[in-house]
Amino acid sequence: MKHVYRILVPVVLLVALVAVAGCKKKHQAQPLPNETAPPATAPAPTAQISATPTSVSAGDQVVLTWRTTDATNVSIEGIGDVPTSGVKTVTPSVSTSYHLVARGEGGSADATARVTVNAPPAVAVPTNTMSAEEEFKANVQDIFYDYDTADIRSDAQATLSKDASYLTGHPDVKVVIGGYCDERGSNEYNISLGQNRAESAKNALVTAGVAAGRIRVISYGKEKPFCSESTEDCWQQNRRAGFTLDR
Amino acid sequence: MKALSRLLPLSAIALLVLLAPQLRPQDWVRTGTNLGNARIRLASADFKPVGSDPETPALKATFDATLYGDLASAGIFDLVSKSMLPQSTPGSPQEINVAQWSAAPASAEMVAFGALSSTSGKLVVYGWLFDARNTASPQVLGKQYNEASSQDMARTVAHRFADEIILRLGGGINGIAETKIYFVSSRTGTKEIWAMDYDGQNQHQVTHLGSISLSPRISPDNSRIAFASLDRGGWSVRMYSLDLGRLVSFPGGTASGSNQSPAWSGDGTKIAFSSSRSGDPEIWAADAGGGNLHKLTSFRGPDVSPTWNPRTNAQIAWVSGRTGLPQIYIMDQDGANIQRMTDGGYAISPSWSPNGQFLTFSWNRKYGPGAPGGQDIYVMDIASKRWMQLTHEAGSNDFPCWAPDGRHIVFERAIGGHSQIWTMLADGTEQHELTHGGSNFMPNWSWK
Numbered sequence: 001m002k003h004v005y006r007i008l009v010p011v012v013l014l015v016a017l018v019a020v021a022g023c024k025k026k027h028q029a030q031p032l033p034n035e036t037a038p039p040a041t042a043p044a045p046t047a048q049i050s051a052t053p054t055s056v057s058a059g060d061q062v063v064l065t066w067r068t069t070d071a072t073n074v075s076i077e078g079i080g081d082v083p084t085s086g087v088k089t090v091t092p093s094v095s096t097s098y099h100l101v102a103r104g105e106g107g108s109a110d111a112t113a114r115v116t117v118n119a120p121p122a123v124a125v126p127t128n129t130m131s132a133e134e135e136f137k138a139n140v141q142d143i144f145y146d147y148d149t150a151d152i153r154s155d156a157q158a159t160l161s162k163d164a165s166y167l168t169g170h171p172d173v174k175v176v177i178g179g180y181c182d183e184r185g186s187n188e189y190n191i192s193l194g195q196n197r198a199e200s201a202k203n204a205l206v207t208a209g210v211a212a213g214r215i216r217v218i219s220y221g222k223e224k225p226f227c228s229e230s231t232e233d234c235w236q237q238n239r240r241a242g243f244t245l246d247r
Numbered sequence: 248m249k250a251l252s253r254l255l256p257l258s259a260i261a262l263l264v265l266l267a268p269q270l271r272p273q274d275w276v277r278t279g280t281n282l283g284n285a286r287i288r289l290a291s292a293d294f295k296p297v298g299s300d301p302e303t304p305a306l307k308a309t310f311d312a313t314l315y316g317d318l319a320s321a322g323i324f325d326l327v328s329k330s331m332l333p334q335s336t337p338g339s340p341q342e343i344n345v346a347q348w349s350a351a352p353a354s355a356e357m358v359a360f361g362a363l364s365s366t367s368g369k370l371v372v373y374g375w376l377f378d379a380r381n382t383a384s385p386q387v388l389g390k391q392y393n394e395a396s397s398q399d400m401a402r403t404v405a406h407r408f409a410d411e412i413i414l415r416l417g418g419g420i421n422g423i424a425e426t427k428i429y430f431v432s433s434r435t436g437t438k439e440i441w442a443m444d445y446d447g448q449n450q451h452q453v454t455h456l457g458s459i460s461l462s463p464r465i466s467p468d469n470s471r472i473a474f475a476s477l478d479r480g481g482w483s484v485r486m487y488s489l490d491l492g493r494l495v496s497f498p499g500g501t502a503s504g505s506n507q508s509p510a511w512s513g514d515g516t517k518i519a520f521s522s523s524r525s526g527d528p529e530i531w532a533a534d535a536g537g538g539n540l541h542k543l544t545s546f547r548g549p550d551v552s553p554t555w556n557p558r559t560n561a562q563i564a565w566v567s568g569r570t571g572l573p574q575i576y577i578m579d580q581d582g583a584n585i586q587r588m589t590d591g592g593y594a595i596s597p598s599w600s601p602n603g604q605f606l607t608f609s610w611n612r613k614y615g616p617g618a619p620g621g622q623d624i625y626v627m628d629i630a631s632k633r634w635m636q637l638t639h640e641a642g643s644n645d646f647p648c649w650a651p652d653g654r655h656i657v658f659e660r661a662i663g664g665h666s667q668i669w670t671m672l673a674d675g676t677e678q679h680e681l682t683h684g685g686s687n688f689m690p691n692w693s694w695k
Binding site for chain 2: 148184185186187188189191192193194195196199217218219223230
């Protein structure tokens with residue numbers, strides 16, 4: 001008995017489903033001929049898309065701007081469904097045609113914006129190094145010293161631990177620490193003082209886990225000031241340990 | 248109220264009395280600058296042009312001006328002003344009327360005179376020095392010079408004759424008219440080593456490294472310049488041969504960190520300098536060839552700017568920041584017997600006098616954040632530690648260096664961001680600016 005039900009139920013259900021679906025299809029089939037001849041009340045959609053700029057290098061950003069009318073469903077190929085009008089930033093790695101399709105009651109429209117991605121220049125290394133340098137600059141901050149001392153200030157401790165965490169996270173990066181002094185005092189004494197500032201910064205990084213072999217120190221004394229006025233503000237700018245990427 | 252105002256002056260006096268021991272007069276060190284007490288009144292006559300060579304007047308003008316300048320700046324003469332000289336220009340012992348020169352207004356005790364001629368590319372100068380008070384046997388000195396004719400040679404001959412006079416009348420101490428001053432100039436855009444005559448003439452570039460070069464120190468035999476320069480690895484003590492016109496090796500001068508501020512011993516056999524190769528800037532010494540390197544100081548803090556006692560070559564003065572602000576210290580050449588010389592402030596850049604008795608250095612006695620006061624040149628008597636201030640309220644002064652006569656000091660003065668090289672007598676008088684173009688720093692006076 002059980003066996004009979006097991007076969008019977010699906011069969012009944014299938015028959016019922018086919019019957020219902022068949023009814024539905026009949027209902028929908030009627031408007032179909034209208035697609036080619038839309039009624040006057042449903043205007044045809046319009047679509048526009050533009051890309052700025054239209055020509056970029058790999059990795060550069062492009063702004064897509066689009067606008068449609070009378071559309072209920074808008075999509076951009078490769079991006080998916082999007083609002084009926086909008087702005088989107090994309091970063092194409094190869095030349096791309098952004099194909100926009102707008103569908104509405106009154107039909108569909110499409111528009112295309114082409115972005116040409118130029119091949120990266122033959123010497124790709126400088127571009128990469130530049131960005132590595134920028135990343136380094138953004139993550140490894142200089143520290144500043146009090147007058148006539150190479151002792152690490154408490155505000156410099158915080159900076160140094162951030163510097164150290166970046167450096168420990170990027171074990172391939174090598175760093176040069178430059179020791180700098182303000183204009184007061186002799187060139188010779190300031191080279192020694194700058195040396196001690198650079199060394200104290202190095203020691204702090206080494207203590208924080210950065211391998212000593214990755215760090216080179218050099219004293220610039222008062223020979224390469226960041227600021228050349230005879231004011232305390234300027235002197236403070238010049239009393240520093242400056243971090244740069246070593247190559 | 249009245250009582251208070253009466254009390255105030257009293258307390259001020261009491262304060263002065265309390266401070267008096269510190270205010271003991273130590274503002275005058277007279278001996279050892281070789282200046283003597285009474286200056287000899289000397290007349291320097293214009294030399295007599297001989298012959299009709301068209302170059303003679305220009306050569307004679309250069310010669311006369313140079314000789315007059317040398318004698319005027321020697322520091323031992325009361326030079327008779329040109330307007331008080333007799334009208335005559337004696338060209339030989341036969342032509343001079345000594346009484347004319349010893350009489351007022353010239354009132355000269357000594358007269359320098361002579362003749363100059365230029366014939367077919369040859370410069371011939373006869374020079375005499377006469378004692379105007381000794382009419383019986385007035386000649387002190389007679390010299391003849393035969394050289395190729397040029398403006399440079401007219402200057403050189405004048406310097407030689409001036410030095411002969413200064414040697415005779417200055418207690419046997421050689422004159423400095425033929426000495427050179429080495430310095431740093433940034434006038435080409437980078438700091439390079441330059442040289443000039445002691446009077447600022449003949450300025451010319453020595454190094455062309457395109458980096459930063461500092462602290463030139465000429466060897467006692469005038470053959471080599473030790474200096475410091477920056478490259479990718481930091482500061483190295485380098486050696487430039489004036490004989491070869493190029494850099495020569497100085498093995499001990501390059502090591503990690505800052506190696507700088509070299510100093511020759513007076514016998515030219517040793518060089519002391521500052522090196523941070525042990526992790527902290529210390530004073531090191533080496534043979535002049537760069538070998539036998541050894542460390543003299545061991546104390547945390549900057550140790551820099553050594554200078555040897557040029558008389559004994561057994562002591563070194565230097566700058567140390569071991570107690571905070573930099574101070575001047577002296578020690579034996581093996582690092583023993585360290586003695587602090589300055590009692591505070593900010594003291595840098597010592598130079599040891601040729602007679603071994605004095606230090607000159609740059610000192611800012613009121614140094615500190617926000618404190619007023621200048622960075623001035625001082626001279627200190629080493630035995631008593633008594634000092635006197637040589638420069639006053641004129642720019643920021645640094646890098647004093649003794650001339651070999653012990654009478655003169657050359658130094659750097661920065662006014663409004665521009666440094667120039669100045670000279671003065673070792674008592675602070677007769678300050679003259681030697682350089683004018685660009686910025687010029689760190690002068691070093693040759694040993695002879």
